Amino acid sequence: MPAGAELDYILKQQILTDEELLTLLTQVFIPLGFRKFRLTGGEPLLRPGVVDLVRSIASLPETEDLAMSTNGFLLAEMAQALYNAGLRRLNISLDSLNADTFAQIVGNGAHNLWQKTWMGIQTAHQVGFDPLKLNVVVIPGVNDHEVEDLAALTLNRNWHVRFIEFMPIGNSDLFSQKTWIPSAQLRQLIRQKWGLLESKVKGNGPADVFQIPGAKGTIGFISQMSECFCDRCNRLRLSADGWLRPCLLNETGQIELKTLLRQGMALAEIREKVRKLREIKPEINYKNRESGTKTGNYQRTMSQIGG
């Protein structure tokens, strides 16, 4: 078998096919009332045929919102096709404006990745993605000295820069000595330099949104460490290989939909399992948050599960 086809074959075994994903959306999630969808990590742009998948989800009559979180490496080539397929909302990771720091955080040592991401952001902007959200995970001693420079990106552009408190899930080896910086401290830093107002523009995500006076864009703060927003969280995450996870921090409560689907379980039965999981989610948010793994170590990093 040629290498490409072999890879395709392996991928098909391990990840949900487009057909399976659309079956789950139309027969399980939409009938349960899900209307807002986000394609997220690993890295959605690496998925073969992702533009067609975007088109299929965007054209479902029930879809009220379709967004994507990406590292942006492939965005310069794909932004136009994604836009044409119906995607309108993009979150792009931009943890640094410095290529070396960026490479350190991304962790694979490739020094042209910052340029690729930056080109991707520029292209997405030109193509018309609006809002364009840039996500910055603030890691003390690594990129916290760039907070003002990153905030300054909002001055002349309608971009939404969102500072996220670092959650060391699955990354403890990489940043074992580092902890997190409370959003309140970052707000104070920005306030001292320019002033900071609460923004009239509110997102539909977990960020508290602010604005530098006179700026075109906004600044958001996602403060899951200092200001737990679990009580507002209503998201379920379906991984590419078919696991439905009730909370980022919970591996013990997840169910594997791919195998159920492939074993021919009736869709009504799968729907019932998902309904039950959604029903107990608020309880998992609170009670199981501290005990979401069997071993104390998460199998997957935040970026692999779309955090």
Ligand code: SF4
């Ligand atoms: S910890 Fe779980 S419940 Fe809390 S915000 Fe994150 S995903 Fe939602």
